[in-house]
Every structure is written in structure tokens, then in C-alpha cells.
Amino acid sequence: MNQHRTEAAPSGWTPELPLRVPPPLEWPLRPMRILRYLFGFPGVYLPWAAFYALLAAGLWKLLLATGADLTVLSVRWVGMLLGCNLVIAACFYSAWHFWLYRRRAQGIAYKYNASWPREDGTHFLFGRPLASNVFWSLSSGVPVWTAYLCLTLWAQARGIAPTTSWSDSPVYCTVLMLALPFFHAVHFYFGHRMIHWAPLYNSVHYLHHANINPGPWSGLAMHPVEHAVYFSGALLLWLVPATPLHALYFTTLVALAPAEGHCGFGKVVIGETRLTTDNFYHYLHHKYFRVNFGDSLLIPIDRFFGTFHDGIRRVPRRGD
Ligand SMILES: [Zn+2]
């Protein structure tokens, strides 16, 4: 089960340890810290979630401009979204990879693992980790992403999934947009734990964990069954009233967030700007394997189940 975990991991940069629960879950509450955490730059929403929302708005405008009839699953608009998603994913993941790994714009500054990922590996498709990761991301990840998106848009248009509108419920729609990253964090934890069950791990999730020293393209490199689980959070929008923009935003966020989440750097340096990535939490999952199943947004889920690793040691559940 753990046979691929052989790549050396010379220690590189680490954030301030031990990792702590995010400000909204600290006690006593510190309102300014919470506001900075949520709405600061960088924060939960800026810049990336806002960027994903802008992409979603662009896709929605495109659907409207082309007069797509969402009540019918036609090749025309489904194919258009598949093409757009392919271009978006290829450009977004390539940009992260180019800056950090191809151009090596900041060398190993803020890199968790001081060595660069190997360029060959027999346990990867084609024997090439990067080619394998790109292949699984684009040939399986993007179609599964698009399938969940199109089915959700279709279900909303047909009245199968409940809908609302920004003009009728602006506050509700805004709160739902802000809540979706947290919902994704909850869904990710339980889906991720499920595929760590040995039979599923050995047949499905092993593929993602072939990446011991991950880079951006490792993020969406998953087995098709894992993609089906990973994107299934979109089914929430079949249960709660939402708009097409929520569906476009949620699926874009789920599809693109793994680039940052697996980039392997704690900060991205662009000119004078140092953009904190907040992904050391998931890096520890790739390093230690049976810890930190969730997202750093909601560390308490891992704490509750005794799977939290604070960067120094695994933190047992209270009473363990
Ligand atoms: Zn895992």
C-alpha cells in the first residue's frame, strides 16, 4: 500500500509550527483576525476564490451570449463548456507549473521539499510523472468536472434541482457563495477518507498518492473513480436552492484549487509580493499518508477524528 513512498524528502521551508486551527475556530474569538483571515489578501476568498467566481461569471455570460438552451443536454453547449474547461485547466495548471517548476522563478525559496520532483518514475503512466499527471487531469478530471457541471445546470433549468435568483434572494445567494469553499472542505474530508479504505486505496487512490513530492499538476491527477467522488459535492446544488453561477463557481473551485493545494511551496513570490498558499496541511498528507485528510479550512474535522498532524507530531483525539 505504501510501496511508492521512497522518494527522499530533504527538509525545506516550513511555515510556523505547530499548525493551528484557523481563526474562526479559535477561542476566544478575535474578530479582526477572523475578518483578515476571511477577507484579507491573501485570505479564504482573495485572490483565488474570487478569481474562480470571475471565471464562472465569464462562462455564464458565454452561455447566455450563445443562447444555450440548458433544458436540453445538447452537444453544442456541453461541448463548448468541455472545451472551455479544458483550456482553463490547461492554462491555469500550466501557469503554476511554469512559474514554480519550469522557470523556477524563486528557486527553492519557500519550497517544503528542498529537492525537485523526479522526471521519471516507473509507477507513473508513461514512466513520466508530469506527463502522467497532465494526462489524468485533462483526460479524466476535466470531463468529470464538466459532466457534473452540465448535469447540474440541466437539472436547474428543468426544475429538477431547486433554484433561486440573485434578484429575489441577494443575501442568500451571497452567503451560499461564501459558504461553498467550506462545504467543499467538509465533503472533501469524507470522500477522501472513504478512498483511503484499503480496497479503494489500492485500486483508485494510489494513483494520486504516487506523488510524494507534489507539484501543481499532481493536484487533479486522480483515477476516474476518484474524480467521480471528488466532484460529487456538486450534488449539494441538487438539494439547496442555487443559481447557475453557484454551479459554475463551485465546480471551477473544486477543479482548480488543487493547483495551489499541491504546488509544494508555502509562498509564491511575484515581484515584491509574497502570496501565502496555506497548503502545508495537505503536503503533510502526501508525506505521512494517514493524517490530514481534510482541508486546512476545517482542521477540527481531522482533530475530531484523531488524524490531525500539526507539522511536528500527530495530535491524538482527546481521550485517546
Ligand atoms: Zn489521500
Ligand SMILES: [Zn+2]
Ligand atoms: Zn493531494
